[in-house]
Amino acid sequence: MDTKTPLIEMKNMSISFGGVRAVDDVSVDLHPGEVVGLLGHNGAGKSTLIKMLSGAYQGTGDIYVNGEKVEIHNPRDARKYNIETIYQTLALADNLDAAANLFLGRELLTPAGTLDDDAMEAETRKIMGRLNPNFQKFSSPVSALSGGQRQSVAIARAVYFNARILIMDEPTAALGPQETQMVAELIQQLKADGIGIFLIDHDVHAVLQLCDRASVMKNGKLVGTVNIPDVTDDDLLSMIILGKNPGEAAA
Amino acid sequence: MQNSAKNFFSKLGIDARLLGMVGALVVLWIVFDLITGGRFLTPRNLFNLSVQTASVAVMATGMVFVIVTRNIDLSVGSMLGFIGMVVAAIQVQVLPDVLGLGHPLIWIIGVLLAISMGALLGAFQGWVIGYLTVPAFIVTLGGFLVYRGAMWWVTKGQTQAPLDATFRLLGGGAEGTLGETLSWVFGVIAAVAAVGIMLMSRRRKSSHGFTVKPVWAEGILMGLAGGLIICFVWVMNSYPIAKGAMKRIAAADGIELTEGMVWYHGVAIPVVILLAVTVCMTIVAQRTRFGRYVYATGGNPEAAELSGINTRLLTVKIFALMGALTGIASIIASARLNAVDVGLGTLDELRVIAAAVIGGTALSGGFGTIYGAVIGALIMQSLQSGMASVGVDAPLQSIVVGIVLVFAVWVDIVYRRRAGL
Numbered sequence: 101m102d103t104k105t106p107l108i109e110m111k112n113m114s115i116s117f118g119g120v121r122a123v124d125d126v127s128v129d130l131h132p133g134e135v136v137g138l139l140g141h142n143g144a145g146k147s148t149l150i151k152m153l154s155g156a157y158q159g160t161g162d163i164y165v166n167g168e169k170v171e172i173h174n175p176r177d178a179r180k181y182n183i184e185t186i187y188q189t190l191a192l193a194d195n196l197d198a199a200a201n202l203f204l205g206r207e208l209l210t211p212a213g214t215l216d217d218d219a220m221e222a223e224t225r226k227i228m229g230r231l232n233p234n235f236q237k238f239s240s241p242v243s244a245l246s247g248g249q250r251q252s253v254a255i256a257r258a259v260y261f262n263a264r265i266l267i268m269d270e271p272t273a274a275l276g277p278q279e280t281q282m283v284a285e286l287i288q289q290l291k292a293d294g295i296g297i298f299l300i301d302h303d304v305h306a307v308l309q310l311c312d313r314a315s316v317m318k319n320g321k322l323v324g325t326v327n328i329p330d331v332t333d334d335d336l337l338s339m340i341i342l343g344k345n346p347g348e349a350a351a
Numbered sequence: 352m353q354n355s356a357k358n359f360f361s362k363l364g365i366d367a368r369l370l371g372m373v374g375a376l377v378v379l380w381i382v383f384d385l386i387t388g389g390r391f392l393t394p395r396n397l398f399n400l401s402v403q404t405a406s407v408a409v410m411a412t413g414m415v416f417v418i419v420t421r422n423i424d425l426s427v428g429s430m431l432g433f434i435g436m437v438v439a440a441i442q443v444q445v446l447p448d449v450l451g452l453g454h455p456l457i458w459i460i461g462v463l464l465a466i467s468m469g470a471l472l473g474a475f476q477g478w479v480i481g482y483l484t485v486p487a488f489i490v491t492l493g494g495f496l497v498y499r500g501a502m503w504w505v506t507k508g509q510t511q512a513p514l515d516a517t518f519r520l521l522g523g524g525a526e527g528t529l530g531e532t533l534s535w536v537f538g539v540i541a542a543v544a545a546v547g548i549m550l551m552s553r554r555r556k557s558s559h560g561f562t563v564k565p566v567w568a569e570g571i572l573m574g575l576a577g578g579l580i581i582c583f584v585w586v587m588n589s590y591p592i593a594k595g596a597m598k599r600i601a602a603a604d605g606i607e608l609t610e611g612m613v614w615y616h617g618v619a620i621p622v623v624i625l626l627a628v629t630v631c632m633t634i635v636a637q638r639t640r641f642g643r644y645v646y647a648t649g650g651n652p653e654a655a656e657l658s659g660i661n662t663r664l665l666t667v668k669i670f671a672l673m674g675a676l677t678g679i680a681s682i683i684a685s686a687r688l689n690a691v692d693v694g695l696g697t698l699d700e701l702r703v704i705a706a707a708v709i710g711g712t713a714l715s716g717g718f719g720t721i722y723g724a725v726i727g728a729l730i731m732q733s734l735q736s737g738m739a740s741v742g743v744d745a746p747l748q749s750i751v752v753g754i755v756l757v758f759a760v761w762v763d764i765v766y767r768r769r770a771g772l
Contacts, residue, residue, distance in 0.1 A: 156657060176659035191657045195650035195717035196643075204647055205658035207640055214638040218559045 105167040107132050107296040108183075108265055113152055115159030122148045123159060124320040130265065130296040135287060137307035137328075138300045139340055140317035146300050147188065149317070150267050153298075154178045154185040165265075176205070184263035188270045188300075190254040194243035198235075199224040201242055202257045227256045231286070248279040255286065266290060269300045284310060304336045318343040362568045368711050368766060372726045376733065383737035391737060394590035398616055400729075400736055401587070402523040405621035406431075406684040407699060408728035411706040412632040413676035415724045416669045418707055419649040421716035422480065422487035424670065426494030427677045428699035430472055432691075433498035434681040438465045439511035439691035442518060458518035465678040472498075473674020474667050481666030495700065503693055512690030522686025523619035525596035531588050534617030538584030541626070542577035549573050583618075590616045621683045625725070628679065633721045645669060650717035705752070706731050709759045713767070 106129040115123045123145045130136050138146040151157040155178035163170055165181045172178050178185070185191075192201050199220040208216045208223070221238055228235040232252040242250055251274065258266055268287075272280040287297060287310055301307050307314050308328060316323040316339040324345035326335070338344050360370060384391040410427050417424045438461045446457045476494055480487045513519075520527040529537055549572065556563050563569070592600070592614045601608045636642040648655040648662050656662050680699075685691045710727030712719030734755060738748045 154657075174659065175657050179659060185657070187657065189653070191651070191654035193647040193650035193654050193717070196647055200643060200647070201654075204643075204655070205660055207643060209640075214634070215640065215643060217638075218555050218561070221561065222559045 104131060106130060106164070107134075107166065108153070108298075109162075109164040109167075110149070110153060111162045111164070113149060113159055113161035113163075115148060115152060115157055121320050123152070126161075126317065126320075126322040128315045128322070128325065130298060132264075132294045132296055133291050134313065135291060135297045135299055135311045136325075137311035137314040138298060138317065139302065139304065139307055139314055139336060141302065141340060144317040144340075145320040146317050147269055148320075150185070150269065150298060150300060153265075154183060154267055179206075179261070182262060182264040183267065184258035184261060184265070185267040186254050186258045186269060186271055188273065190250055192242045192250060192254060195241050197241055198228070198238055198245075198253045198256075201253055202227075202260060204257075206261065223260070224256070227260050228252065231256050231259070232282070247274040248276065248282075251275060251279065251283075255283070259286075259290070264295055266295055266297045267300070268297060270302070271299070272301075272303075272306060302340075304333050304340070307336070308333055316340055362565060363572060364564055364568070365572075367770075368723070368763070369726075371762070371766070372710065372723065372730065376726065376730050379730065379733050379737065383733070383741065386741050387737075390740060394586050394616075396736070396740070397586055398590045398619065400732060401622045402619045402687065403736065404729050404732040405523075405619075405625040406680040406687070407702045407706055407732065408625050408725045409628050409676050409680045409683065410673075410699070410703040411710070411724035411728045412628055412721045413673040414703050414707040415632075415636070415710075415712050415719040415721055416645050417487070417673050418704070418712045418714060419645055419716060419719045420666065420669060421649055421652070421714075422666070422669070423704065423714075424476075424487065424491045424673050425700050425704075426476065426491040426498060427673065427680075427703055428696040428701070429495045429498035429502070430469065430674065430677045431681040431684060431696035431699055432693070433502040433505070434465050434468050434472075434678050435685040435691045435695045436502045436505045436511065436693070437468065438681070439514060439685055440506050442515045443511045443513075446515075453516055455517065457515045458521070461515065461518050462521070462682055465682050466675050467678070469674035469676070469678025469681070470671045471674070473677070474671035476674070477667035477670030480670065481663035499693075502695075508693050510690055510692040514686060514689055514691075518682075519686050519689055521620055521624070521682050522684070522688070523621045524687070525592045525616065526600060527620045527686070528587075528617045529620065529623065530617045531615050534584050534588055537618060537623065538581050542580040545576040545580065546573045549576070587618045587622075588615045592616055621687065624679065624683065628676065629721055629725050636721055641665075641668065646717060702728075702731060705756050708763075709756065711763060713763070718767075 108130040110129070111127045113123055113126045114121065126145070126149055128136065128138070128149070138150065140146045148157060152159045152161070153163065153172065155172045155175040158173060163172055170177075170181060172181070193204065196204070199217065202224050203220045208219045210216045225238060232249070235249055235252060237245055237249065242253055245253070251271070255271070271283050275283065287299070290297060299307065299311055311328050313325060313327055314331075314336060315325040316336065318340065323339045323343050326339075360367070380392055390396065410431070414424060414427070441464065442457050442461050446454065446460060450456055472494070476490050479485050479490045528534070549569065553563050553569060597612075597614055598608060600614070636645070644655065644660045644665055647658070648660065648665060652662060681696070684695060688695070706728035707719065707724045708714065708727070709730055710720065710723030710725070712724060731752065734752060735748060738751060743751070
């Protein structure tokens, strides 16, 4: 895997908010068809790190996509490189319907340049038919949807536009067991398509189950990156809680 | 019974809020008509009502976007006055000397100046709000004071009158209408267009395989839309022009007046402007990216930004649009009065905000419709004109309008809670 060019490389990423170094010199990478977990306590800096990749925050450090250095100043730039994000808050406009949210910022237009709502709804029906066949509330504002339905709208938005790099920020936090299973299956499917996924979670078991590698953060610093098959959940927990890298301990 | 009525309206696709507003308006009209002994629902009064509503309603359509994005604009009344004064001063004191009195370019320059001034002032306020992140309440409160003061400086407080004769037509009155024939043409075109748009949307929807309204429901809606337009034109065409004004018009046009000749007003030009603005703003709100972003930003500003929407620039555009509409409203208001004094537009900002809010625009953002704001403006104006014709004192009028405003918003909050919005 190391011989190939990584899909994403983030080198020496740092960002401060009012004197607090939220992310301090962190480097991570991601290969095609790979799921990399980002672990850490609340406030460890994992969401902040990933928001620099999705364009929500601007920090310092270098980002490479397919080995080429890129500048990501805003969410539009990130989308340009096929980096899609499913935010923990889902980032849905509650007053709009599923189709309007799915295409927000990338609306389909008629030849006259007006919104083609019908085409957007038809496309939304197609993709929701694959992701969540039970979904029927196409004309309701998303505020009227259940947690799982809202989640599937957010996922559909990320998947629809041919994402090559997918960032999932605690995608199962608000879901029941059945919907969690749905997300797990989706991740396997996307992996098979060669999409690289950053999975942010603080649930060690979810990461053990879904990820190929895990990078652990504590207090804004990277504790270490490990191959999941090589570690136990106790190893990961001690990295998260004590900030101790098992690789270093062994050496 | 109640259920079947609910079912009927839900099949029609008319939401309860629109029904409530129209119901309130109808009740208001009937009550005033009964109290005044049939003097309220006359062509004459309805004509005046339509003209009086126009200026505030034009601004209310813009205020919807402002409030939907969780902002407010307190400056529109003063801005209307300031623009009105500048435009009036130029057409009274400058342009006649340069171009000659009554030159056909005067009104065009006046209109363009009013709209571009409004857009520029609005854009500047929007820039301060969006890019310097000063709250809209403060920025427009500042504008409220600045424009009112600036208005005085333009002419040292002197009233400007009379305005250009063509410009004056934009404010209504006996001359400022489409006249009988044109009104009918206008009405028929509008009715056909309304029905045509509904048919097209239905065909498009069914071509995608979506469920459409039952044929009878669509038929009733088309009949209602077409009928209302024709009915309105018919009422406006039943208001005769007074003898004096007829003589004036006949003299100006070189027509020989004969005994027993009667002319009718027809649809007033400011009302045509209002309808055009309403249609345009509705298209902008529902069918353009800009409109979609306005509502998305109002619903969840963070989500809008993460979707790549430039919310700062959006704020500038929204306030520029509000300003341009204020410019249009200023043309209507000053042309109607044929004069601009330093009081023009006083308290209009509150009428405009009240119209938008009564029309169902939520101050918490994300919700509001253009037609709602226009109906809201009509309700406000009906209430005021009605009370005036009943003989209610001005202070009591304010008290009633104030109470109605609070009551309407409370009803809206209850409705939203029940509907789970």
